[in-house]
Each structure stands twice: as C-alpha cells, then as structure tokens.
Amino acid sequence: MTKKAQNEILYDHNHDGIDRRGFLKCMAWAGTGAVCIMKGGVLNSYALNRIPDRASATAGELTFVQISDSHMGFNKPANPDVAGTLQAAVDKIKALPVQPEFLLHTGDISHLSKPEEFDNVDQILKGIGKPVFFVPGEHDVLNDDGQQFRERYGRGSLGAGWHSFDQKGVHFIALVNVMNLKSGGLGTLGPEQLEWLEDDVKHLKSSTPIVVFAHIPLWTVYPEWGWGTEDSATALAYLKKFGSVTVLNGHIHQTLQKVEGNVTFHTAASTAFPQPQPGKAPSPGPMAVPADQLRTYLGVTNLNYVQGQHALAVVDSTLA
Amino acid sequence: MRIRVRPNAFVPVVVLVAALLLPATSYFSVNAQQTEAANVEVKIDNFSFGPAAITVKAGTTVTWINRDDIPHTVVADDKLFKSKVLDTDEKFSYTFSKPGTYPYFCSVHPKMTGKVVVQ
Numbered sequence: 160m161t162k163k164a165q166n167e168i169l170y171d172h173n174h175d176g177i178d179r180r181g182f183l184k185c186m187a188w189a190g191t192g193a194v195c196i197m198k199g200g201v202l203n204s205y206a207l208n209r210i211p212d213r214a215s216a217t218a219g220e221l222t223f224v225q226i227s228d229s230h231m232g233f234n235k236p237a238n239p240d241v242a243g244t245l246q247a248a249v250d251k252i253k254a255l256p257v258q259p260e261f262l263l264h265t266g267d268i269s270h271l272s273k274p275e276e277f278d279n280v281d282q283i284l285k286g287i288g289k290p291v292f293f294v295p296g297e298h299d300v301l302n303d304d305g306q307q308f309r310e311r312y313g314r315g316s317l318g319a320g321w322h323s324f325d326q327k328g329v330h331f332i333a334l335v336n337v338m339n340l341k342s343g344g345l346g347t348l349g350p351e352q353l354e355w356l357e358d359d360v361k362h363l364k365s366s367t368p369i370v371v372f373a374h375i376p377l378w379t380v381y382p383e384w385g386w387g388t389e390d391s392a393t394a395l396a397y398l399k400k401f402g403s404v405t406v407l408n409g410h411i412h413q414t415l416q417k418v419e420g421n422v423t424f425h426t427a428a429s430t431a432f433p434q435p436q437p438g439k440a441p442s443p444g445p446m447a448v449p450a451d452q453l454r455t456y457l458g459v460t461n462l463n464y465v466q467g468q469h470a471l472a473v474v475d476s477t478l479a
Numbered sequence: 480m481r482i483r484v485r486p487n488a489f490v491p492v493v494v495l496v497a498a499l500l501l502p503a504t505s506y507f508s509v510n511a512q513q514t515e516a517a518n519v520e521v522k523i524d525n526f527s528f529g530p531a532a533i534t535v536k537a538g539t540t541v542t543w544i545n546r547d548d549i550p551h552t553v554v555a556d557d558k559l560f561k562s563k564v565l566d567t568d569e570k571f572s573y574t575f576s577k578p579g580t581y582p583y584f585c586s587v588h589p590k591m592t593g594k595v596v597v598q
Binding site for chain 1: 526527549550556563566582584586588590592
C-alpha cells in the first residue's frame with residue numbers, strides 16, 4: 160500500500176466520510192498532532208509537518224483557537240506545573256502565523272473552583288490580548304452551583320452560562336452540560352437550555368455555519384466513563400437543517416474527531432494533563448507520562464473558517 | 480433508631496428523658512455513634528466507591544476518603560447528605576441514624592454510584 164493510500168478512507172461504514180480505521184487514526188492523534196481538513200463532510204488528515212503548505216490554502220475570513228482543561232490548581236505527578244504548560248499554550252498561540260480573533264475555552268478552567276485558580280488563568284491568558292469565551296467544566300462549578308463562574312465569565316449569558324454570538328457570518332453557540340448531573344448519568348443540557356437553543360437557531364438561514372462549544376462531548380465517546388451528554392441528540396436535531404456544524408468539546412483530555420453527516424465533532428487536548436484513551440485504563444484519571452513527553456500530549460486547536468467552503472479547517476498541535 | 484440502655488436504677492428517668500428528646504434525631508445519632516463506636520470507611524479510588532455497597536447498623540458513621548488525583552463528591556440521590564468537593568486525601572463523614580437504603584453518587588462524575596444499607 161502506498162503512503163498516500165493509507166490516508167484515504169478504505170471503507171465508509173456509515174456513509175459519513177469516515178471509517179473505523181480513520182476514526183482510530185484520529186484517536187491516535189493525541190500526542191502526535193495533525194491537521195484535519197473537512198471538505199463536503201469528508202475528513203482528510205495530514206501529518207503536522209504538512210501544515211506549512213496547507214496554511215495558505217486554509218487562510219480564510221475567521222481564525223480562532225480552542226483551548227481546554229487548563230485545570231489550574233492541579234499539582235499531582237501527572238503535571239506539577241499546569242501554569243507552565245498553560246503559558247506554553249499561550250506562547251504557541253502567539254507564535255501562530257495567522258493570529259486568532261479570539262479564543263474559546265471549553266471548560267475546566269480551574270481544578271477546584273477556587274478564585275485564585277480562575278485569577279491565575281485570566282492572568283496567563285491576558286498575554287494573548289484577545290477576547291476569550293468560556294463555558295464551564297464540572298471543575299468550575301464545584302460547591303456553588305456555578306455562581307462564581309457566571310459572575311466571572313457569564314455576563315450576558317442565560318441560565319448556567321449558555322449564550323450565542325456571531326462572528327463574520329459564523330454563529331457560535333456556547334452550551335453548558337455540567338450542571339444538575341444525575342446519578343448514573345452523563346452530561347446534561349436540560350429542557351430549559353434546549354428550548355433556548357431551538358429558539359436561538361430558528362431564525363438562522365440553513366447556510367449559516369454553526370460552531371457549538373461545550374465542555375463534555377456532545378456525542379457519545381465512552382458512556383462507561385461518562386464521556387457523553389444525555390440529551391445531545393435533541394440539541395443536534397435542532398441543528399440538522401444547517402449545512403455546516405462544528406462541535407467543539409473538551410473534558411476527555413485528548414483529541415478525537417468524528418464526522419456525522421454535516422456535523423464535525425472535535426475534542427481538544429488539555430493544556431494540563433492527558434487522560435487515557437477510552438477503556439484503556441481502569442479509570443479516566445490523569446495519565447502520568449514521562450516528564451520529557453508530557454508536552455506532546457498537551458495542545459491547542461486552531462480553527463479556520465473560509466467563506467464559501469463547506470466546513471472549518473481544524474488543526475491540532477501539541478505543546479512540544 | 481434503637482438506643483441500648485443498660486438496666487440500672489435510673490432506667491425510668493433515662494427512658495423519660497429519651498422520650499422527651501425523640502424528635503431531636505441529630506442528638507441521638509451522635510449518642511448512638513459514641514455508644515456503639517461503629518465506623519466504616521469507604522475508599523474513593525479509580526473513579527469508584529469501594530466497597531460500592533455496604534450494610535451497616537443504625538448509628539454507624541461512614542467516612543469516605545478520596546484516594547484519587549481528581550476531586551470527587553459524595554451526594555445522596557435524595558440530597559439527604561452532600562459533601563463539599565473532596566480533593567485528594569480529604570474525607571467526608573455521615574452518621575446513618577435510621578434504617579433504610581441510601582443510594583448516593585459523585586455529583587462531579589455521576590457514573591460513580593454507591594449504596595449504604597442501614598439495618
């Protein structure tokens with residue numbers, strides 16, 4: 160088999176442009192870094208070293224960056240210096256050839272919801288000098304039902320912090336799925352938020368590109384570890400009419416990607432510590448890796464929207 | 480809740496006082512814990528409660544201790560008891576004064592569930 164052929168989909172079981180081999184390859188990206196370019200719902204992957212010659216092709220109207228799971232305050236062996244690795248992420252972003260217009264942080268800003276943890280993250284992210292839009296992770300709403308999160312980051316948002324905004328023709332939707340979790344269950348959006356979502360997108364043209372971001376994956380990655388959202392199917396049903404939907408999540412501390420019809424699901428790496436691949440460890444706890452390899456497991460995600468093209472280009476890169 | 484009282488000359492007085500204080504369950508659960516000195520520990524490890532199901536006598540104090548690198552909580556399904564978030568090596572205790580079945584979970588990682596049966 161030639162090298163080129165290895166990057167192509169061999170068998171498309173779900174007619175969604177991605178086969179099992181392709182999916183597993185995406186899973187293997189954690190720690191290696193890759194660029195993902197979607198055209199017409201079909202995913203193509205390229206090794207990180209090919210990014211330079213893709214950069215010009217993907218330069219578009221809107222570039223933004225997703226970071227996730229900074230877990231400020233975590234100090235266990237898996238990463239005793241989460242402030243240092245968040246700073247490395249900031250440096251990485253500042254060195255990008257095309258500067259992002261803004262950042263999305265998909266939650267677990269803090270480790271224990273302590274004010275000084277949030278302060279520390281805010282201080283480090285200030286170094287980029289761009290607006291940051293946040294959704295809470297479960298670590299950001301401990302003990303106070305998310306009151307502190309709403310006070311800090313939820314200005315103009317509804318409920319537990321959900322909101323939407325438009326940037327250069329792209330409609331961004333921030334969802335919260337870490338509140339009121341029920342025993343034995345997964346992430347939850349809840350009826351009030353779903354009702355708001357239905358109303359929020361009702362008036363939009365189906366050609367509007369949609370970017371949804373939330374902490375816990377909005378597709379079922381691995382329910383045994385709680386890596387999914389109970390009522391995400393209802394949310395996705397409201398987005399069915401749109402030609403391009405990109406769903407960005409965190410929570411699982413590794414990059415994963417899946418394409419289903421017009422929806423591209425993507426999870427970002429953490430800037431703090433890696434977690435094991437689904438089912439590959441007794442629990443989803445922090446994965447200790449040799450110190451000199453840690454930064455190959457951490458990363459940021461760069462997203463690029465080109466007007467007239469079907470989908471956003473998603474580029475994961477490590478902090479190494 | 481049963482309170483064991485040794486027979487002695489003051490039994491009528493003790494019973495009378497006990498009857499007067501019956502609605503004050505918290506007072507009694509503290510007393511029961513002291514007299515029976517029953518303590519049971521549940522370890523939180525690898526995102527699970529161990530043992531996940533325990534059976535104890537009324538008056539037993541159950542202590543959960545978090546041995547994970549990740550914070551967890553201990554919350555009764557019906558919210559009867561609810562710990563603050565427990566960081567590594569932190570503990571939470573609750574004294575079960577009445578017989579019954581008490582299912583609980585970690586509100587941060589709701590796939591983590593456990594049960595205390597009080598006899």
